Amino acid sequence: MATAKTYDPELLQAQRRRRETRRLLRGVGLHLLLIAILGVMLYPVIWMVFSAFRPEAEIFGDMGFIPTTWTLDNFIRGWQLYGNLTFTQFYINSFVLCALAIVGNLIACSMAAYAFARLEFRGKWFLFAIMLGTMMLPIHVQLIPQYIFFLNIGWVNTILPLIVPKFLAHDAFFIFLMVQFMRSLPSELEQAAVVDGASYWQRYWRIILPLSMPALATTAVFTFINTYNDFFSQLIYLTDTDRMTVPVALRLFLDPSGGASSFGGLFAMVLVSIGPVLGFFLASQRLLTKGIATQGFK
Amino acid sequence: MQSTRVLKRGVRPLLAASILALTLAAVPVGVNAQSEGLQGEIRFSWWGGQVRNEKTDKIIQLFEEKNPGVSVVRENADFAPYWERLTIQSTGNNQPCAITMQSRWMATYARPDILMPLDDLVANGTLDITGIPESVMNAARGADGNLYMIPHGVFYFALMYNEQMLENAVAAGVEPIEWPYTWTEYADHLRAIQPTLPEGAVATHNMGREPDAFVPWVQSHGEKVFDGSKVAFSRDVAIKWFNYWEALRNEGVTESPEGMISENSALVEESNLANGRGYTTNRPPNQLGSVQTVTDTVNPGATINTRPYPVGEDGTVGMDLGSNGIAIGANCTAEQLPATAAWINYWTQDPEAAGIYQSDNGVVAIPELAIAQAESPDTQPTQVRLIELYNEVVETAKPVLWPAGGYQAMTDVLNRSYDAVAFGQLSVEEGADMLISELQQQLDQAAPR
Numbered sequence: 001m002a003t004a005k006t007y008d009p010e011l012l013q014a015q016r017r018r019r020e021t022r023r024l025l026r027g028v029g030l031h032l033l034l035i036a037i038l039g040v041m042l043y044p045v046i047w048m049v050f051s052a053f054r055p056e057a058e059i060f061g062d063m064g065f066i067p068t069t070w071t072l073d074n075f076i077r078g079w080q081l082y083g084n085l086t087f088t089q090f091y092i093n094s095f096v097l098c099a100l101a102i103v104g105n106l107i108a109c110s111m112a113a114y115a116f117a118r119l120e121f122r123g124k125w126f127l128f129a130i131m132l133g134t135m136m137l138p139i140h141v142q143l144i145p146q147y148i149f150f151l152n153i154g155w156v157n158t159i160l161p162l163i164v165p166k167f168l169a170h171d172a173f174f175i176f177l178m179v180q181f182m183r184s185l186p187s188e189l190e191q192a193a194v195v196d197g198a199s200y201w202q203r204y205w206r207i208i209l210p211l212s213m214p215a216l217a218t219t220a221v222f223t224f225i226n227t228y229n230d231f232f233s234q235l236i237y238l239t240d241t242d243r244m245t246v247p248v249a250l251r252l253f254l255d256p257s258g259g260a261s262s263f264g265g266l267f268a269m270v271l272v273s274i275g276p277v278l279g280f281f282l283a284s285q286r287l288l289t290k291g292i293a294t295q296g297f298k
Numbered sequence: 299m300q301s302t303r304v305l306k307r308g309v310r311p312l313l314a315a316s317i318l319a320l321t322l323a324a325v326p327v328g329v330n331a332q333s334e335g336l337q338g339e340i341r342f343s344w345w346g347g348q349v350r351n352e353k354t355d356k357i358i359q360l361f362e363e364k365n366p367g368v369s370v371v372r373e374n375a376d377f378a379p380y381w382e383r384l385t386i387q388s389t390g391n392n393q394p395c396a397i398t399m400q401s402r403w404m405a406t407y408a409r410p411d412i413l414m415p416l417d418d419l420v421a422n423g424t425l426d427i428t429g430i431p432e433s434v435m436n437a438a439r440g441a442d443g444n445l446y447m448i449p450h451g452v453f454y455f456a457l458m459y460n461e462q463m464l465e466n467a468v469a470a471g472v473e474p475i476e477w478p479y480t481w482t483e484y485a486d487h488l489r490a491i492q493p494t495l496p497e498g499a500v501a502t503h504n505m506g507r508e509p510d511a512f513v514p515w516v517q518s519h520g521e522k523v524f525d526g527s528k529v530a531f532s533r534d535v536a537i538k539w540f541n542y543w544e545a546l547r548n549e550g551v552t553e554s555p556e557g558m559i560s561e562n563s564a565l566v567e568e569s570n571l572a573n574g575r576g577y578t579t580n581r582p583p584n585q586l587g588s589v590q591t592v593t594d595t596v597n598p599g600a601t602i603n604t605r606p607y608p609v610g611e612d613g614t615v616g617m618d619l620g621s622n623g624i625a626i627g628a629n630c631t632a633e634q635l636p637a638t639a640a641w642i643n644y645w646t647q648d649p650e651a652a653g654i655y656q657s658d659n660g661v662v663a664i665p666e667l668a669i670a671q672a673e674s675p676d677t678q679p680t681q682v683r684l685i686e687l688y689n690e691v692v693e694t695a696k697p698v699l700w701p702a703g704g705y706q707a708m709t710d711v712l713n714r715s716y717d718a719v720a721f722g723q724l725s726v727e728e729g730a731d732m733l734i735s736e737l738q739q740q741l742d743q744a745a746p747r
Binding site for chain 2: 057058059060081082083143144147148151152156231232235236239240241248251252253254255256261262263265
């Protein structure tokens with residue numbers, strides 16, 4: 001005959017308390033460790049932020065955070081790069097480029113993705129494989145032929161080489177990203193539209209595109225960040241100083257070839273230039289997370 | 299800064315005399331290009347940071363005011379991207395009309411299909427080279443003998459040192475050294491000074507991986523660095539170089555391998571010298587002003603001065619001289635050529651332009667302009683010292699004719715081979731073999747076909 005197991009409620013409560021204390025301590029320890037790691041990672045950024053408000057001469061004289069003298073001179077001198085060139089012009093150039101790139105990618109990549117995800121046509125998988133293959137081509141392989149091509153049609157020193165390809169579904173990564181998303185949408189929705197007599201365009205425009213909002217947001221955010229940060233293409237294609245963009249202009253504060261560098265101006269303008277990326281990211285964070293979570297990147 | 303002030307006062311007559319001698323030896327050609335009625339738009343490219351950009355922009359504005367029909371399109375970039383962009387532009391024959399060029403990089407571009415040979419334009423007086431010393435002009439020629447750029451600034455590397463550290467060492471009984479000193483004497487000087495330095499400081503930056511120090515070593519040993527696109531220095535001289543720095547490293551006179559790599563940044567602000575952690579290093583003297591400025595903030599009271607590299611045991615000077623100048627793109631049209639030539643003449647010959655630029659990218663190539671700069675009360679003492687030292691070494695220096703890709707290849711291979719030696723992965727003999735074979739391999743790959 002089995003004897004009933006008895007439990008001491010006080011003992012159980014004490015064990016529970018011990019477990020909770022251990023969990024609490026573990027949680028506190030883990031958080032402290034993460035905060036310490038975060039501090040190490042953020043130290044250079046925080047130092048840069050405060051250095052932007054230090055007089056140029058004090059930047060490398062004090063490795064602490066808080067400046068002894070606060071100044072906005074770096075922002076004023078940095079904004080006025082030299083001559084008539086100011087960061088106002090560089091920001092306008094960068095934002096125009098980013099806006100057009102986003103529009104181009106959203107329209108062209110979503111259409112290409114719809115074709116690959118939803119339509120049936122001869123050679124679809126072959127073309128899809130080629131499209132994926134272009135993602136694996138290093139930029140250096142394409143650089144010279146592309147440059148010569150754009151030069152021959154008179155597009156160098158204009159924004160066209162940086163924009164027109166976006167309207168021709170040039171970014172295979174975003175097509176792939178949207179294909180994955182569109183494949184996950186229920187096909188019944190589109191079939192119902194077919195029954196109602198919707199054309200391909202109506203199905204794409206009225207059914208698929210509104211449902212693909214998270215993927216479109218992801219594409220928009222990544223296109224903005226990629227275009228805003230793209231240094232090399234903008235260096236190559238926008239040669240005239242009036243057409244320079246923010247990342248190219250930021251490089252003009254330093255002179256490793258022996259001349260004087262302006263770290264104060266650099267830090268101030270880097271700080272200002274982080275704003276748009278951070279703002280865009282924060283504004284679209286919810287859609288971005290949703291977009292990534294539903295596209296097989298889990 | 300007292301010593302540089304003394305130098306500024308005391309050395310001026312000597313400076314003027316030596317510069318005058320150079321002027322007499324200069325190429326006697328000189329008809330200013332006709333600048334009246336010039337029309338058109340030309341592109342001008344250069345590299346540099348904010349300060350140099352401001353100066354350049356000011357000079358362009360003055361030129362445009364004097365030539366209202368001419369518009370100069372500005373194309374500038376940081377040093378490394380500048381060359382990347384120029385290379386891509388050259389492949390499409392879309393290089394600017396006026397291209398800032400450097401003798402160390404010129405071989406890659408010195409072909410008639412990329413840069414315009416300038417001899418005819420000089421001979422007919424379109425380009426004015428009055429006063430530019432012949433030795434400097436010779437360094438502006440390509441391997442085919444054609445003149446490809448008009449030099450406007452001469453640069454060189456030298457040793458920079460902390461004067462207060464030296465004064466403290468002398469007070470502690472260390473013998474100061476006077477140039478010309480040999481490499482052995484210089485190493486002994488560093489060994490003597492090391493115990494007098496503050497804790498954690500080293501007597502010298504470990505230059506084992508520095509091409510700008512290796513070149514004077516090779517040339518002061520009576521050897522050439524390159525013969526055309528072939529490596530010309532011997533295995534023996536490379537082994538001695540690695541042994542020289544390994545000995546100093548093992549004695550604690552220079553940095554550890556890890557410290558050597560972290561000190562390798564080209565930025566003045568990060569250097570041991572400016573931060574009071576090192577007695578001497580090698581840098582171009584046109585950085586003297588910026589090194590002193592940074593030193594004034596992070597290590598107040600210290601004065602930085604500059605002196606030449608050591609000489610060989612037989613007194614041979616091995617210093618390299620390079621020049622920065624302006625080349626003309628081969629794609630420059632006949633309509634653009636007069637304005638381009640006028641721009642180059644203005645940049646290289648006009649005293650007002652030289653006064654604004656203040657030898658920012660090498661000592662101004664024309665000796666009279668250098669005299670004017672050295673004597674101007676507005677000139678910084680560090681700038682005067684840059685010009686003085688140039689005049690000390692210019693007649694004995696040996697400009698290296700860098701083959702295509704040569705400087706980049708030398709930097710890459712010397713870095714890797716000495717790193718392997720310093721980290722104990724290779725013996726000095728193996729390091730020397732690696733240096734010569736891989737350098738030759740890279741030169742072969744970069745050689746024009």
